[in-house]
Amino acid sequence: MARSTTLSRLDRLEMITALAKSGEPLTIGDIAMELGVSSRTASRDIEILRDRGLPIEADRGRGGGVRLQRNWGVGRLSLNYTEAVDLLISLAAAEQSGSPLFMAQLGGVRRKLVASFSPAMAFKINDIKSRIRIGKSAPAHLLSQYRAPAVEIVGTLHQAFLDRSAISITYTTVAGEESQRIIEPHYLLLSSPIWYVLAWDELRQDVRTFRCDRITSLVTAPDRTFRLRAIGDFQTSLEGIDNI
Template sequence: MTRTNAIGRLRRIELLAVQLKQESHCTIKDLAAQHQVSARTIQRDLDLMREQGMQIDADRGRGGGVRLDGNWGVGRLNLGYAEAIDLLISIAVAEQMDSPMFLANLASVRRQLVASFSKDKRQRVESLKSRILIGVTASTYVQAGFVSPPERIVRALHQAFVDLEMLDITYQREDGQPSQRRIEPHFLLLKYPVWYVLAHDHLRDEPRSFRCDRILSAARAGTRFRLAAKDDFQNCFQDGGHLK
């Protein structure tokens, strides 16, 4: 087995352990489809998990399910790099919002996550954190029209933001009409609960702000851009907002 395949299998086993712990009924067929491997591969994974001491119960008969004993605790949390970055950034947002609830242990969690990164990756995380800004709470008028953006939009925007990559979007204007734009997502701004992307708009050739919940479609353009200064976007808001 190559090193890449071994790492992929270890990651799959970790995900299987969490899945079998959380879900009351899983079949080998369903697990194979979800993880895009054969049923025989899933069966070998389950055998290895049993050898490691995990109590995995299986129902007899055709279509029988498998589950992890409810009294067995899933072990250490093993995050991938992208997952750890997302968690660190979420912690940074919570800390910037100065909420007194549930913050007691966040500093400790952040230190442990940061310590797991190499020096160059720590610098990259710090750069990403500096590009996430907190503003004042959105007005009641804005909140009344807010809807959570679809996951596909969030994923495309997230990846373009992290990779400094241009994004082609269909944007719903204030008058309700769609508009095609190519944007450079330089910063993200949270005016709770509404997220905005502060971007260079190639259509207007100037910095603009876009409400994320008004982005109707998003596709990465495959072209990188150079990060601009935060001060370039100070004029994007004229409604009493501020950037930290």
């Protein structure tokens, strides 16, 4: 039961909501085990969610089944800042791909999503969108060298990008040379499927472009934030990007 000490009620409610929406068959006992709490606590949390309007049905007893009402639809979608940015970036990349299959309505989906944001959230999202660039697809000779970057590196880089925090990286060049850098991740560029960071490099005291999949380690420096530079400052760093 040690896990129950690390999960707040808010965290538990979010997890129960996600489990209920998954469509998988669940019992109160399953949920209690997943959360590391007693069945009584799980039942109380489910009752709170019902009071908040989530149409959860639960049978009585320890082994009672838990499910959403069959006629429950998508309704309102609640996303946090990071999730909203991820989704909008994915939509933008899909739109730019030019594929007509299953993608005809992406523009409308994106507009509806943006329209659902609060003014404060919309302002933050627009700021981030202005820092994401979608370019042409990567040339074939780069694809043979490409390996998807590690999930933990992507997550840390993403957060530093959102927070405008400097990061310390270990970077490997195309020639296999390794170096330590401290960079400011100002913009991201997708040359599908390869992502690049358009950054200020403290070592070179100049702008540089780094391939995300060539970053082998990364540590944030949250106390070292930066002021965003104009995108025009990075034009020279994009020269020869097809050979990086």
